[in-house]
Amino acid sequence: MSLTQTMFENLPEEVRQTLQLYVERMANLYGPSLHAMLLYGSAVRGDYLPGRSNLNLLVLVTKADVSFLQAYTKIHKRFQKEQIPVPLFLTEDELRGSASTFPLEYTDMAAFHHVLMGHDPFVGLAIDSGHLSVQCEQEVRGNLLRLRQRLVEGAATMEAMGILLPLSLTALSACLRAIFRELRIPVPRTTESLLSDLSPALGLDAAVLQEVWNLKRGLISPGPAEFPRLFERYLSMLEGVAARISRLRAEGRLR
Numbered sequence: 001m002s003l004t005q006t007m008f009e010n011l012p013e014e015v016r017q018t019l020q021l022y023v024e025r026m027a028n029l030y031g032p033s034l035h036a037m038l039l040y041g042s043a044v045r046g047d048y049l050p051g052r053s054n055l056n057l058l059v060l061v062t063k064a065d066v067s068f069l070q071a072y073t074k075i076h077k078r079f080q081k082e083q084i085p086v087p088l089f090l091t092e093d094e095l096r097g098s099a100s101t102f103p104l105e106y107t108d109m110a111a112f113h114h115v116l117m118g119h120d121p122f123v124g125l126a127i128d129s130g131h132l133s134v135q136c137e138q139e140v141r142g143n144l145l146r147l148r149q150r151l152v153e154g155a156a157t158m159e160a161m162g163i164l165l166p167l168s169l170t171a172l173s174a175c176l177r178a179i180f181r182e183l184r185i186p187v188p189r190t191t192e193s194l195l196s197d198l199s200p201a202l203g204l205d206a207a208v209l210q211e212v213w214n215l216k217r218g219l220i221s222p223g224p225a226e227f228p229r230l231f232e233r234y235l236s237m238l239e240g241v242a243a244r245i246s247r248l249r250a251e252g253r254l255r
Helices: 013-033 066-082 092-097 103-111 132-153 158-182 191-202 207-216 226-250
Strands: 034-040 056-061 088-090 113-118
Touching (some): 013 034, 013 066, 034 103, 056 113, 103 113, 103 132, 103 158, 132 226, 191 207, 207 226
Parallel strands (some): 056 088
Antiparallel strands (some): 034 113
């Protein structure tokens, strides 16, 4: 069955055709060394923005050695302009062995992914989420520190802010979905729904996050005066999210 006949109604036809061609090229290049390919992220959740979102892939292989990666460079050169970054290459053993090391990333992938070829490696995979809230707080605080550094590296220009804010929101959204899961709150599939549910679920005002989401979607274009204020408000929001996670853990509502 072709990919255009499966569950990608939210993706443009040309994107589905690109994925179909990508799977075929990968299968032809690697043959039995290729065990599975999974699409995850915005393209699966329904947040895909043509020309703005990447097509994120997890590729399970027999061995991701240097010769394997060298061979992939030809495919990367062909498909990077189609919004397909270098996939996450893992062996079956590496996936199982790192399931407790990256609970935030793997829990989100397990919840929102689609198998393009091969088997589903998340079926039966044990992910230890005992320290998930700690990782989330670390990620949010790290997000805050990286934003400050990269703003300076980008000369604090409007262009730098316009790139950094959407990237940061993508990382933050994964943490927010994880906290929803830990609190046994239904996890919204799309970013729009996640932001709508943020205030009643966590007591956080999502107004600045909604603005950044609108920025990512190309719906707003802040001017020279508004951009720094938006960036400052977003930094304050990250501080508030980290503090909220810490407080929920202190109250015993998070592990």
